[in-house]
Amino acid sequence: xxxxxxxxxxxxxxxxxxxxxxxxxxxxxxxxxxxxxxxxxxxxxxxxxxxxxxxxxxxxxxxxxxxxxxxxxxxxxxxxxxxxxxxxxxxxxxxxxxxxxxxxxxxxxxxxxxxxxxxxxxxxxxxxxxxxxxxxxxxxxxxxxxxxxxxxxxxxxxxxxxxxxxxxxxxxxxxxxxxxxxxxxxxxxxxxxxxxxxxxxxxxxxxxxxxxxxxxxxxxxxxxxxxxxxxxxxxxxxxxxxxxxxxxxxxxxxxxxxxxxxxxxxxxxxxx
Amino acid sequence: xxxxxxxxxxxxxxxxxxxxxxxxxxxxxxxxxxxxxxxxxxxxxxxxxxxxxxxxxxxxxxxxxxxxxxxxxxxxxxxxxxxxx
Numbered sequence: 284x285x286x287x288x289x290x291x292x293x294x295x296x297x298x299x300x301x302x303x304x305x306x307x308x309x310x311x312x313x314x315x316x317x318x319x320x321x322x323x324x325x326x327x328x329x330x331x332x333x334x335x336x337x338x339x340x341x342x343x344x345x346x347x348x349x350x351x352x353x354x355x356x357x358x359x360x361x362x363x364x365x366x367x368x369x370x371x372x373x374x375x376x377x378x379x380x381x382x383x384x385x386x387x388x389x390x391x392x393x394x395x396x397x398x399x400x401x402x403x404x405x406x407x408x409x410x411x412x413x414x415x416x417x418x419x420x421x422x423x424x425x426x427x428x429x430x431x432x433x434x435x436x437x438x439x440x441x442x443x444x445x446x447x448x449x450x451x452x453x454x455x456x457x458x459x460x461x462x463x464x465x466x467x468x469x470x471x472x473x474x475x476x477x478x479x480x481x482x483x484x485x486x487x488x489x490x491x492x493x494x495x496x497x498x499x500x501x502x503x504x505x506x507x508x509x510x511x512x513x514x515x516x517x518x519x520x521x522x523x524x525x526x527x528x529x530x531x532x533x534x535x536x537x538x539x540x541x542x543x544x545x546x547x548x549x550x551x552x553x554x555x
Numbered sequence: 556x557x558x559x560x561x562x563x564x565x566x567x568x569x570x571x572x573x574x575x576x577x578x579x580x581x582x583x584x585x586x587x588x589x590x591x592x593x594x595x596x597x598x599x600x601x602x603x604x605x606x607x608x609x610x611x612x613x614x615x616x617x618x619x620x621x622x623x624x625x626x627x628x629x630x631x632x633x634x635x636x637x638x639x640x
Contacts, residue, residue: 332575332579337575337579338578338579338611338612338613339609339610339611339612340612341601341602341605341610341612342602342605352605352606353606356605356606359609360609374583500568501565501568503572504568504569504571504572505568505571505572506571506575
């Protein structure tokens with residue numbers, strides 16, 4: 284299979300880009316794919332912390348682009364999954380140290396080694412976010428059902444369609460909506476934007492709906508992607524379905540808190 | 556999650572988060588000049604080792620002690636097992 288470069292982006296901060304990068308990366312790696320997750324948030328890296336690899340970072344993306352370290356020296360192999368790797372961002376360097384030529388070279392090398400290259404974008408629409416999306420074949424747009432997040436996602440979708448390498452070459456970039464921090468209680472009360480409202484406004488296909496959950500917070504506390512920390516939890520199952528959809532499978536969409544069958548009620552909670 | 560923590564309700568994760576953050580921030584914030592030298596030595600030693608194998612940051616311990624006659628520099632490096640190197 285040819286490598287796929289995927290950017291996880293949103294415009295707005297705090298919506299769950301890093302959590303989603305780690306969870307999707309681990310889910311794809313669990314399915315046997317060779318995966319690297321790349322942190323583009325220079326100066327404010329956090330993917331290492333969410334992956335539980337913060338004590339193992341010595342070299343980073345900027346060291347590689349500047350030739351101070353080889354790619355193999357900067358890649359951190361996950362201790363739980365041999366197929367999962369992390370390329371951390373620099374915490375101390377200025378973000379201008381990341382050049383587009385340097386990133387292009389690294390992305391080409393990563394494409395040769397991995398099935399999935401997942402780029403965790405920084406928030407915002409500046410250079411860092413543009414570099415993270417530039418080489419992408421696909422994008423996961425992480426959005427909360429909340430007005431400012433939807434507006435920022437719309438802006439990011441516009442950028443995906445205009446500033447990326449694919450857009451400039453007149454090619455399409457595959458865009459998918461990942462709705463995160465979905466709160467079934469608020470949805471039931473009618474106090475949250477509806478899934479179909481968000482879909483209608485952004486008009487890109489839905490990859491998954493991740494419920495707001497303590498399990499996500501617990502997973503980040505212990506430094507493990509939620510799909511590894513607690514695979515039977517609701518958010519983990521939603522992420523695993525989303526990963527399978529990225530691989531091209533068609534699965535029925537689960538809306539958190541909706542239409543559980545009797546069987547689902549009896550057995551759907553915690554089977555594993 | 557261990558068998559028991561699953562069986563008897565989940566273990567609290569907040570203390571783990573606190574410990575991880577303290578450890579991380581201690582490394583990122585380097586204080587006075589004496590500590591600075593030790594930190595620089597640790598970083599450079601780590602950088603050399605990491606060119607050849609993956610190693611946890613806390614497996615390289617650098618300590619400096621001042622005695623009456625001599626100062627000592629203690630460097631303790633715990634190598635990863637060959638399977639993971």
